[in-house]
Amino acid sequence: MEQQPAFYFDLASPESYLSAERIMTLLPMAAEWIPIRGSALPALSDAAEERALVDALAAERSLQAPRWPSPLPFDSEQAMLAATYAKQIGRTVPFVLAAFRQAYAGGRALDSDDNIVIAGSACEMHPAALLKGCQLRTVRDGLEAATALALERGVRDVPAVWVPGAGGGADQLFHGDDQLEAAAAAMSEQATAQ
Numbered sequence: 001m002e003q004q005p006a007f008y009f010d011l012a013s014p015e016s017y018l019s020a021e022r023i024m025t026l027l028p029m030a031a032e033w034i035p036i037r038g039s040a041l042p043a044l045s046d047a048a049e050e051r052a053l054v055d056a057l058a059a060e061r062s063l064q065a066p067r068w069p070s071p072l073p074f075d076s077e078q079a080m081l082a083a084t085y086a087k088q089i090g091r092t093v094p095f096v097l098a099a100f101r102q103a104y105a106g107g108r109a110l111d112s113d114d115n116i117v118i119a120g121s122a123c124e125m126h127p128a129a130l131l132k133g134c135q136l137r138t139v140r141d142g143l144e145a146a147t148a149l150a151l152e153r154g155v156r157d158v159p160a161v162w163v164p165g166a167g168g169g170a171d172q173l174f175h176g177d178d179q180l181e182a183a184a185a186a187m188s189e190q191a192t193a194q
Contacts (some may be wrong), residue, residue, distance in 0.1 A: 003164040005031040010038030012076035014054040017100040019159040019177045035083035036147040043156040067107030079110035084143040085133030094123035166190040
């Protein structure tokens with residue numbers, strides 16, 4: 001069975017937020033959205049540098065200036081469990097976009113159950129079910145397995161787009177929001193080659 005491209009992110013990453021807001025319009029085919037623990041990656045971005053980059057990119061793209069949550073970075077463990085639960089019930093994209101917007105458009109750190117529940121409510125996830133889902137062993141194991149697979153594929157920072165090799169070709173990996181166009185070009189090349 002052919003593998004689908006993957007978009008790896010952590011909700012504590014402001015750069016992942018920028019990528020999430022534009023990835024669906026840039027990529028020529030759907031990528032699977034996969035939450036992973038950014039803290040487990042070898043080259044996780046410096047928070048101050050990432051904040052400056054996101055501020056500059058938002059201004060360059062005429063986007064709303066981010067409202068920075070406090071603290072930044074925040075502990076995203078509970079939020080990433082919620083994103084994994086959302087993935088398991090087929091609500092990944094709406095939950096993740098709502099959560100990113102809570103954090104970086106609303107300025108609310110996702111280290112609070114209240115802010116996670118607000119994001120879930122925005123995409124019709126019941127608050128009690130969402131919080132209960134975060135406690136499930138299958139959800140915790142799912143987040144660990146996704147992070148392990150990302151590391152195996154060479155992901156070293158978020159955001160990242162992994163493009164499987166077609167026809168025996170090598171897999172490709174693109175790190176950072178500035179590499180989304182390159183990921184889109186690689187996917188287009190593969191599609192025309194098939």
